[in-house]
Amino acid sequence: MSKIYVLIIACLLTAFCTNAQTGKLAGKILNEKNEPLVGVSVKITGSQGGTTTDVEGRFTLTLSAGKKYELTFSAVGYGSKTIDEVEVTPGQVTDLNVSLTATGKNLNTVTVTANRSSARKETTASLIQYQKNTNTVAAVISAESIRRSPDRNTGEVLKRVPGTSIIDGKYLVVRGLSDRYNFAMLNGIPLSSTEPDRKTFSFDIFPASLIDNIIINKAFVPELPAEWAGGLVQVNTKDVPAAGFLNITVGTGFNTQTLSKDFYNYQGGKYDWLGIDDGIRALPAEMPTKSKFNSLGDGDKAQLGKSFSNIWTSDKASSVFARLNSKFELSGGFTKVFKNGYKLGATLGLTYNQNVKRTHIQNGVYTVANNIPSLNIDYDNEKYSHDVLWGGLANVTLQLGNNHKISVKNLFNVNSTNYVTERTGLDYAQGNDGQPLIARELALKSNIFYNTQISGDHNLPTIKTKLHWYGSFNILDQYIPDQRRIQYNLESTPTGNRYMLLGVAQTSQLSGSRYFGYLSDYIYTAGGDVTKSFNLFGLSQSVKAGYLFQVKDRLFDSRPFTIYLPNDNAALRALPADKIYAPENFGNGFDNKFAISELSSNRYRYIANSILNAGFIQFDNQFTDKLRATWGVRVEDYDQLIGSVKQSDPRHLHTEVRDFLPGVNITYKLGSSANLRLSGSQTVVRPEFRELSDFQFYDFDMNATLTGNKYLERTKITNADFRYELYPKAGEVFSIGVFYKYFQKPIEFSFNPAGLGSQFNYVNADKATGYGAELEYRKKLDFVQALHNFTFQGNFSYIYNRVKSESLTLDRPMQGQSPYVINAALQYDVEKLGLYTTLLYNQIGDRIAFVGNKVLGIPEIWENTRPLLDLQVAKKVIKSKGEVKLNVSDIFNKAANYYYDFNENKKYDKSSDKLVIKRKYGTTFNISFSYNIK
Numbered sequence: 001m002s003k004i005y006v007l008i009i010a011c012l013l014t015a016f017c018t019n020a021q022t023g024k025l026a027g028k029i030l031n032e033k034n035e036p037l038v039g040v041s042v043k044i045t046g047s048q049g050g051t052t053t054d055v056e057g058r059f060t061l062t063l064s065a066g067k068k069y070e071l072t073f074s075a076v077g078y079g080s081k082t083i084d085e086v087e088v089t090p091g092q093v094t095d096l097n098v099s100l101t102a103t104g105k106n107l108n109t110v111t112v113t114a115n116r117s118s119a120r121k122e123t124t125a126s127l128i129q130y131q132k133n134t135n136t137v138a139a140v141i142s143a144e145s146i147r148r149s150p151d152r153n154t155g156e157v158l159k160r161v162p163g164t165s166i167i168d169g170k171y172l173v174v175r176g177l178s179d180r181y182n183f184a185m186l187n188g189i190p191l192s193s194t195e196p197d198r199k200t201f202s203f204d205i206f207p208a209s210l211i212d213n214i215i216i217n218k219a220f221v222p223e224l225p226a227e228w229a230g231g232l233v234q235v236n237t238k239d240v241p242a243a244g245f246l247n248i249t250v251g252t253g254f255n256t257q258t259l260s261k262d263f264y265n266y267q268g269g270k271y272d273w274l275g276i277d278d279g280i281r282a283l284p285a286e287m288p289t290k291s292k293f294n295s296l297g298d299g300d301k302a303q304l305g306k307s308f309s310n311i312w313t314s315d316k317a318s319s320v321f322a323r324l325n326s327k328f329e330l331s332g333g334f335t336k337v338f339k340n341g342y343k344l345g346a347t348l349g350l351t352y353n354q355n356v357k358r359t360h361i362q363n364g365v366y367t368v369a370n371n372i373p374s375l376n377i378d379y380d381n382e383k384y385s386h387d388v389l390w391g392g393l394a395n396v397t398l399q400l401g402n403n404h405k406i407s408v409k410n411l412f413n414v415n416s417t418n419y420v421t422e423r424t425g426l427d428y429a430q431g432n433d434g435q436p437l438i439a440r441e442l443a444l445k446s447n448i449f450y451n452t453q454i455s456g457d458h459n460l461p462t463i464k465t466k467l468h469w470y471g472s473f474n475i476l477d478q479y480i481p482d483q484r485r486i487q488y489n490l491e492s493t494p495t496g497n498r499y500m501l502l503g504v505a506q507t508s509q510l511s512g513s514r515y516f517g518y519l520s521d522y523i524y525t526a527g528g529d530v531t532k533s534f535n536l537f538g539l540s541q542s543v544k545a546g547y548l549f550q551v552k553d554r555l556f557d558s559r560p561f562t563i564y565l566p567n568d569n570a571a572l573r574a575l576p577a578d579k580i581y582a583p584e585n586f587g588n589g590f591d592n593k594f595a596i597s598e599l600s601s602n603r604y605r606y607i608a609n610s611i612l613n614a615g616f617i618q619f620d621n622q623f624t625d626k627l628r629a630t631w632g633v634r635v636e637d638y639d640q641l642i643g644s645v646k647q648s649d650p651r652h653l654h655t656e657v658r659d660f661l662p663g664v665n666i667t668y669k670l671g672s673s674a675n676l677r678l679s680g681s682q683t684v685v686r687p688e689f690r691e692l693s694d695f696q697f698y699d700f701d702m703n704a705t706l707t708g709n710k711y712l713e714r715t716k717i718t719n720a721d722f723r724y725e726l727y728p729k730a731g732e733v734f735s736i737g738v739f740y741k742y743f744q745k746p747i748e749f750s751f752n753p754a755g756l757g758s759q760f761n762y763v764n765a766d767k768a769t770g771y772g773a774e775l776e777y778r779k780k781l782d783f784v785q786a787l788h789n790f791t792f793q794g795n796f797s798y799i800y801n802r803v804k805s806e807s808l809t810l811d812r813p814m815q816g817q818s819p820y821v822i823n824a825a826l827q828y829d830v831e832k833l834g835l836y837t838t839l840l841y842n843q844i845g846d847r848i849a850f851v852g853n854k855v856l857g858i859p860e861i862w863e864n865t866r867p868l869l870d871l872q873v874a875k876k877v878i879k880s881k882g883e884v885k886l887n888v889s890d891i892f893n894k895a896a897n898y899y900y901d902f903n904e905n906k907k908y909d910k911s912s913d914k915l916v917i918k919r920k921y922g923t924t925f926n927i928s929f930s931y932n933i934k
Helices: 002-016 119-133 143-148 154-158 290-294 298-305
Strands: 022-030 041-044 050-052 058-064 069-075 078-086 093-095 112-114 138-142 164-167 171-174 182-186 211-217 231-237 245-255 325-337 343-369 372-399 404-427 435-460 465-490 498-500 513-536 539-564 595-598 605-622 627-643 653-669 674-685 697-699 704-706 715-726 733-744 747-752 759-764 767-780 790-804 820-830 835-844 847-850 861-863 868-877 882-889 896-900 914-920 924-932
Touching: 022 069, 041 058, 050 058, 119 138, 171 182, 171 231, 245 343, 290 595, 298 595, 325 924, 747 847
Parallel strands: 022 093, 078 112, 182 231, 704 759
Antiparallel strands: 022 058, 041 050, 041 069, 069 078, 138 211, 164 171, 211 231, 245 325, 245 924, 325 343, 343 372, 343 914, 372 404, 404 435, 435 465, 465 498, 465 513, 513 539, 539 595, 539 605, 605 627, 627 653, 653 674, 674 715, 697 704, 715 733, 733 767, 747 759, 767 790, 790 820, 820 835, 835 868, 847 861, 861 896, 868 882, 882 924, 896 914
């Protein structure tokens, strides 16, 4: 073990103590199929130096700073490329990614000189080239693009992709489809839903600084998972560094709604700043199991009720510093090359972000009869939250020469929200004039995400075969300790006395409620694939086959407690929140004091398991120099168990299904700068565990109960795309395309308003059809001298979608489907000054947030369009080793409005429509300083 420590220390010293007058040049070489090229010769003109690429097509050179170099990249069967005017920065790594084109039957070398081209421009061009050469409809986000945006995490980055937007800052919407129709992969391995209560992936768990690139597939290829219809998001974390480095970032900021007004929190634990409970919210140590607790007498239960913590109030934050955001990032890495040519590299990262938010939320719940709304509740909420996202990354890779690589990658994150919600309002269910009330919810929700992977890549050049294998273990733990809700009804008298909303019911979750939730997901994944290359008709061909095995296990348990009065006691109910649940106010079950019970139905706990066996075969055929086809089929066997292993248990649900999922992608090159693409496929989206479980959970913000539906069926989707792409010059792109989708049994999210009995649930529609068009544009404005430093990029998507029913007359979009998506960005760069400015705009059209019920006359709830404008200004300082960034998010600060569209014009009209939910988020300002220590 001591030898390992010595080796690590030696590697770090080697990495951090190199000559400051040299710099590293590193990059990746791909062919026109976006395959890494192994053994590419990288030569320096006029020098004996040079290198070759490894199994991933990567290379690294150490060059003296202050000079300009000319590099030539060449490989057998490919046209060589010469790039001049290449410079490196002392003590830093300069990226240079290059794409080489096969020469086909003519193996004579063709030299392409990128005159006056910098490494940075060639890397940007390579990114566009990747999109051009990919075998399907896809978009790519590079580390450079992530750095240029004001985005803190992957979720925010993704809303910049053509045809995408984000819900709640973390849930992805592609082509206007609901977030449940997307899928996520990490370093090539499928992930599961990160949200226990919905089928979605929370992309904000990945700090942007730890991401190398993101690929968003919009058309299916058989080698990738088939459980999606909108987009397949491949997140790739940073791998082997080209040279040792150590970066540090610190920052702070504020939200306009948080800094300018009072802010409240409640007494928590000493680890709240980490998003972890220290035990102050835990169940009392003497609390027995569910069965034992429910077998106790009322007096014994009341004695246990006394042992809970008595914290039901919130406190005003006295210091302005308690309302500021905070940010800290530390990342480093090293590379060690051994005498035998083996290379050991590691990338380590630690990140911490805390955002302090005050969100204003208005809720109005209506019942509707004959298209006439009747107000049930009218609430005004202020939600004060501390959102913490921190974690670490540790990736280690061993390269065994140029043809073999083994990697171990680890990612750990804590993603939590600790909040107080203060409510005032009127409850019309308790009186025609409305019962005035005040209420409060105190809660910590903590998600802990851990993923470890091991993978290998092996190139066998003698038989033209590549082998890739992988294994992964993933944990998602959610802990909700002691979520508390309390409500007072106010007397309509001059004295305005307040009384606790408590009755004889032992099942209420509205007031006097304490909830403890525990969820653990364990995911085991293994698989691999083999690619065989061969020549046919003088052109490169390949066939790829692979297998995936994945097991998901979920254990869910919850313990909801209700504090109630067996016999009314008005004097007790009138006590303030800090005294009402004091230990002396619990009785023996026969007096006029409090008792406590636990909701013990088996619906408050369940187990779930799924087993996926998937295999595929895929052909990548080059029929001519212009025509390429990637086609094949994927077979997925899916076995799912929900609720209980006992068939006699009413929660028991067991399904087995096999799907044959074909996919074909055809690319036709219209010369060297344009493509035509045509694709068709069949994909599937299955219900998530939570959507099938009958577990009921009360949502305080929406004042409704969320429950699943065990009768949900999977959705099968037929997809088609046709697209024209033009790449006029390096770093520029213009594309226009159309797409079609047919959904069989789409799953939607439904809301049934009934005052205090409102419910959310999931339903299958019969079918839905959608089609749309996409336009993407990236252009440097250097054709006008005054705009030489500007680059404009934008995209627009239009989608027409309709749900149909065999039993009902429906003519509406699917839930979550937006009619249009707009993204635009304007960049202004002055490289000589180290000044980089980016202005970003995003907007989606009005969409259905919650489906209604046509039979009962309940209309849909729509989400109103909301424009978002963000700004980032970055300036290099301290000899370009430091950088100062100013980020401004949501400059317009428009409210998010959810409404009943009574005049059916699909937009919000204050005069005729009814506002159901209104959220105001504020504008956020953040400033950070980064420094490259080495």
